[in-house]
Amino acid sequence: MKRFGRGGAALVVLLLLWSLGPMLWQLYTSLRTPEALLGDGAGPGGGWTLANYVQVLHGAPPFWRYLLNSTVVGAISTLLTLLLAIPCAYALSRRGGLLRLVVSGGLLAAAVFPYVLLFLALLQVARQFGLANNLLALCLPYAGLSLPLAVLLLQAAFAELPVELEENALLEGFTLMQRLRWILLPLMGPAVVSTGLLVFLFSWNEFPIALTWLSRSELLTLAPAMARIAGSSVFTVPYGAFAAATVLGSLPLLALLLLFQRQIVAGLTQGAIKG
Incomplete structure (x- = not known):
């Protein structure tokens, strides 16, 4: 902090509060009684409870089932996305000229295209092939929607x-798969x-497709399950239970990000200068 001075330190604190503010508010809400949240007589020193977490964890189905799904x-x-994206990205990185430019432009257009506009078409496909109420069926559109961005990110890293690394390995008799497995991928x-974490986050948070393709409660993923937690209705909104579910649902993602934070930073900057 001495390096930035008092002004820089204050700015860092403000940025942290701005970033962590929603999470801290959700945590606070999850630990308060409905009366305390609505201001019905419970002061700052009272109205604390763990009942919201008990309500979420002991629901039917239990909350851990949504996390598992x-x-x-x-x-x-x-x-599935990585298995398809890695060879595609490698082939694209070793190509040059107009073909690479056209394919990269098409992938970029597909990556930024709002997938919600494809929702009706995906719904028709799901009905045609009987993909409703099948967890594994969700993986197909998720992988397809994530593939363009994954290829672009990995292509930049390959480039x-x-x-010379491949040329030396080729002289040693390495096949293409051996070069990928033992030299390039490490x-x-x-x-x-x-890239894998970005795909995982998209699949974890996706809502419209999961909401439409899944109707059985025990098969719901976390995002659509949030709408059914704690028996919410038009007459009551269980703010505490929703907040508790949000906190619990964020813990696995937070653990992943903390575990792979160095790889994330290095991976997002890889290929930023060259390629």
Whole structure:
């Protein structure tokens, strides 16, 4: 803090409060009784409770089931996306000229295209192939929607690696798969991790497709399950229960981000200068 002075330190504190403010408010709300939240006689020193967490964790189905469903869908979607994106990104990075420019432009357009506009088409596909109420079926659109951005990110990382590495390995008799497995991918660990986490976050938080394709309560992922937590209705809004569910649902993501924070930073900056 001495390096930035008092003004810089104050700015850092304000930025932290601005960033963490919503999370801290959700945590505060999850620990307060309905009367305290509505201001009905409970002062700052009273109205604290863990009942909101008990209500969420002991619901039917239990909250851990939603977390498990989201984890399964996110993990499979991420694995499927990476399996498809890595060879595509490698091939694109080793191509040049007009073809690479056209393909990269198409991928960029697909990555920024609002997928909600494809919602009706995806719904028709789901009905045609009977994909409703199937957790594994969610992985297909999630992987498809995440693939363009994943290819672009990994392509930039591949382009940063010197071609001489592959040429030397080729002289040693390495096949293409061996070069990817033993030389290129170990050097691209941060990029692969950060790309995988972005895909996982999208799959974890996706709402419209999961809400439409899943109707059985025990199959719901976290995002659509939030709308059904604690028996919410048009007459009552369980703010405390919603806040508790939000806090619990954020803990796995927070743990992942803390665990892979170095890889995330390194992966997002990899390829930013060259490539």
